[in-house]
Amino acid sequence: MRLSIGLLVASVAAGLLSVGAALLAMPAASLQFGLVMLLALLGHVLMDRGARRVRWAVAAGIGLLAVVAAMRLLWYQEQVDETGLLAYGQGVAKTSMLARWRELIDRERLATLGLTLGVLCLAAGVLALPSRARRRGVATTVLALLLLAWFGLSFAQEFGRYPLLDLLGTVWPALLAALVTMGALALSGWRADRRWLLPVGLFLLSLVAADAYSDLAAQWSGWWVMAKPADGAFLEPGVMVSTATEGFPQVPWAIEAAIPLAGAGLVAVGALRSSREADASQR
DSSP states (O other): OHHHHHHHHHHHHHHHHHHHHHHTTOHHHHHHHHHHHHHHHHHHHHHOTTOHHHHHHHHHHHHHHHHHHHHHHHHHHHHHHHHHHHHHOTTSOHHHHHHHHHHHHHHHHHHHHHHHHHHHHHHHHHHTSOOOOHHHHHHHHHHHHHHHHHHHHHHHTTTTTSOHHHHHHHHHHHHHHHHHHHHHHHHHHHHOOTTOHHHHHHHHHHHHHHHHHHHHHHHHHHHHHHHSOOTTOOOOTTOOOOOOOTTSOOOOHHHHHHHHHHHHHHHHHHHHHHHHHHHHHTO
16 A cells, blocks of 8 residues: 555655656656656555556556657657658758658657547546446536537638548547547546546546647648648748647647646546445445
8 A cells, every 4th residue: 555655655756747847948858757656656556456447448548658768768869850841842852852741741650649549548447437426427427519610610710721531530539539538537526536637637638639630630731731832921940830729729738738637547546546435335
């Protein structure tokens, strides 16, 4: 039991260090501490033997999120080295630059697919919990529907700009992650612990999934504009291509680092607490 609590404390400390490193513009350190945070959280979940109905599903979800964090850490330095070339096109042929840009998009799709599988496991943990409170269930269902409407409106803005099938072929992992997390959020209120840790965590992960879609769609749209410019349009070396996606707020990097870590931690701890409370009420 002491080891489990120690791992939880270590997870919180590593998460705070990750956010602090992001605040100080130290991305490599932020990614490293984020990975340590998820690994410590995974150890805490595996050590908790009082929540058998959700332990393995939550552990699988956190483990997959840790794999994604490790992948991003491995890719970081290579991405930094080539960012200038991809953004400005200096000293690189357009064809090779576009090919490398597409490779980075494929990497982001792979990371987003890992996120999708992780939230699917966490959603399975939510479904394993028994239904209890109705009022909280109604509240989280309404919140999830509002998030879904906002996300749908943001996604609809892309319909007239780019070929829909090509866009969906790239961003479908992020779309699936968003739908799964918002669905789990809708169900979480019916199964939440008294402190609402589970719904708050799923709300944060819903924002993470929406942001993953925003980033992926922005990267693909920039690649599409450069690979297939409109009639009469041209791109010159040294001109940056804007890839901002409308409808999604731009938040500081430290907050972007904090939201997924806090979401994963709250979901894990909230699911464990909810499972223990449900088991205690049935005795």
